[in-house]
Amino acid sequence: MDNINFNADVIVVGAGPAGISAAISIADEGKKVVLIEKASYPGSKNMYGGAVYTSALKEIFKQDFDSIPYERIINSHTWAFLNETGSFDITYSNKESASAYAIKRFNLERWMIDCAKKRGVYYIPNTLVKKLIQIDSKVVGVETELEQYFAPITIIADGVNSLLARELKLRNNYNTKDIILSVKETIKLDKKTIEERFNLSSDCKDGVNKQYFGYDFKSLKNIKKLFMMSFLYTFKDTVMIGVGASLEDLSKNKLNINQILDEVKSHPEIYPLIEGGETIEYSAHLIPEGxxxxxxxxxxxxxxxxxxxxxxxxxxxxxxTNFALISGKLAGESAVYSLNQGDYSESTLNIYVKKLQKSFILKDLYSYRNVIEKLCSRSDSIEVYYPKKIKELFEIITSANCISKSSQIRNYAFSFFKDRSPKELLKDAFAFIKCAIDVFFGK
Ligand SMILES: Cc1cc2nc3c(=O)[nH]c(=O)nc-3n(C[C@H](O)[C@H](O)[C@H](O)COP(=O)(O)OP(=O)(O)OC[C@H]3O[C@@H](n4cnc5c(N)ncnc54)[C@H](O)[C@@H]3O)c2cc1C
Structure with missing residues (x-):
């Protein structure tokens, strides 16, 4: 270590939200930090649904926050359970809320990089880190296609695939059930049409996020176990619509994720929202879900x-993005602490784990530790059976068909026991109660 000529105090690999925020928190402390990104254009390799949560951004980009290039404030949230012909929606909207912004990823990353450079981060784009350099089981730098960079600490923020974490054997390959494959289309519509269809004001001070459950679609009729979520976000003159499902569910059902997105887009509740729009971008990305x-x-x-x-x-x-921004910040702070101690060993860097434990990150991950697994285990109930039963209930409530309501409601209640065994109903109830208890008691 003593004879290595370090180029920087810290090297950060990956200029997504995690890497940029890590680099900023190091530069803010007057340390020399190099941020290396494989993409030539910030954000061009990255993809997400569309909403970035503002509280983490405000914490990290305090002084620049007002210049953030958002397109709409997302202040209306809908959870919709799709059945074959319609949907049951729960909407929460708060016109005063500004907790999430719709921002395109390349605009977000470009803005974050500009802020980072102003705060002293040395940014190297268009450079792929091929491997880590290790001496005596200590990481002392990285090797790119053209050269080597040395620093006593490296922060790995290279996203879901993280070849570097796998190279170090800190992480195994993900199991197919722990990885979501998501595809997303950006659909261009004119601004006025979006405002009319989604009931938005013309000043971009409001926007919509919709999360859809349910796949009682024509071509998916025989699918037994599939847990998928679809989403839609409004931007200024585009709508982002996408869907995600685990690689395990996709491969077991021999399903192509594009086919599911096409079904979602043609659903009678969704098609009128995007009708006449032009698809200007189609992207895919993985999401770690373990x-x-x-x-x-x-x-x-x-x-x-x-x-x-x-x-x-x-x-x-x-x-x-909020988990990435805050974990990056805590990683940066931990690196600075170790630099000040002059000790870059695992035991000193473990202050990072303690910081994560105190933050919402490990608390939330812990309290949601069983939720996805439980939802997946009851996917048929959530995605098909209950949306169908909700539809049946509302058919009764909303139609005047000259049959007494009480007999219809009684028949409806008994139909649960005809459709399903008490054991299955109990399993559904147990899964929901278990999730609620875990989330309520948390850590
Ligand atoms: C479909 C979808 C929808 C989502 N929706 C939302 C949402 O609405 N709101 C939200 O908050 N989050 C959402 N997310 C999650 C969010 O996008 C990620 O959690 C977040 O981007 C993670 O940030 P990161 O910095 O850790 O990784 P990334 O954003 O993936 O950044 C990693 C960076 O590392 C670079 N890189 C990788 N390998 C190398 C290498 N070897 N050398 C140099 N550079 C490298 C990449 O080019 C990339 O720029 C969504 C994700 C997906 C896929």
């Missing part, structure tokens, strides 16, 4: 892992 049980080893000598690379995501609430 949660708390699949968190890798987070530090080693000279190394910290942050963001998607560490599997920090709460896919129940589509939260990922």
């Amino acid at each position: 949660g708390y049980k699949k968190i890798p080893k987070l530090t080693s000598n000279g190394v910290i892992i942050a963001g998607d690379a560490a599997g920090f995501i709460n896919s129940v609430h589509f939260e990922g």
Whole structure:
């Protein structure tokens, strides 16, 4: 170590939200930090649904927050259960809320990089880190296609695939049930049409996020076990619509995720929202979904892992950028602490784990540790059976068909026991109660 000529105090690999925020928190402390990104254009390799949560951004980009290039404030949230011909929706909207913004990823990353450079981060784009350089089981730098960079600490923020964390054997390959494959279309519509269809004001001060459950679609009739979620976000003059499902469910059902997206887009509740639009972008990305049980080893000598690379995501609430930003910040702070101690060993860098434990990151991942597994185990109930039963109930409530309501409601109640065994109904109830208890009691 003593004879290595270090180029920087810290190297950060990956300029997504985790890497940028890590680099900023290091530069803010007057340390020399190099941020290496394989893409030539910030954000061009990255993809998400569309909403970035503002509280984490405000914490990290305080002084620049007002210049953030958002397109709409997302202040209306709908959870919709799709049945074959319609949907049952729950909408929460708050016109005063600004907790999430619709921002395109390349605009978000470009803005974050500009802020980072102003705060002293040395940014190297268009450079793929091929491997880590190790001496005596300590990481001392990285090797790119053209050269080597040396620093006593490296922060790995290279996203869901994290070849570097796998190279160090801090993380195993994901099991197919712990990885979601998601595809998304960006559909261009004119601004006025979006405002009319989604009942939005013309000043971009409001926007919509919809999460859809249910796949009682024509071509998916025989599918038995599939847990999928679809989403839609309004932007200024585009709508983003996408869907995700685990690789395990897709391969077991021999399903192509594009086929599911086509079905979602043609659903009678969704088609009128995007009708006449032009698809201007089609993208796909993986989402780590192993949660708390699949968190890798987070530090080693000279190394910290942050963001998607560490599997920090709460896919129940589509939260990922906030986990990435805050875990990056905590990784950066931990690196600075170790630099000040002059000790880059795993045990000193483990202050990162303690910081994560105190933050919402490990608390939330812990309290949601069983949720996705339970929802997947009851996917047929959530995605098909209950949306159908809700439809039946509302058919009774909303039609005047000259049959007494009480007899219809009685028949409806008994139909649960005809459709399903008491054991299956109990399993559904138990899964929901278990999730609620876990989330309520948390950590
Ligand atoms: C379909 C979808 C919808 C989502 N919706 C939302 C949402 O609405 N809200 C939300 O908060 N989150 C959402 N997320 C999650 C969110 O996008 C991620 O959690 C977040 O981007 C993770 O940030 P990160 O910095 O850890 O990784 P990334 O954003 O993946 O960044 C990693 C960076 O590392 C670079 N890189 C990788 N390998 C190398 C290498 N070897 N050398 C150099 N550079 C490298 C990549 O090019 C990339 O820029 C969604 C994700 C998906 C896939």
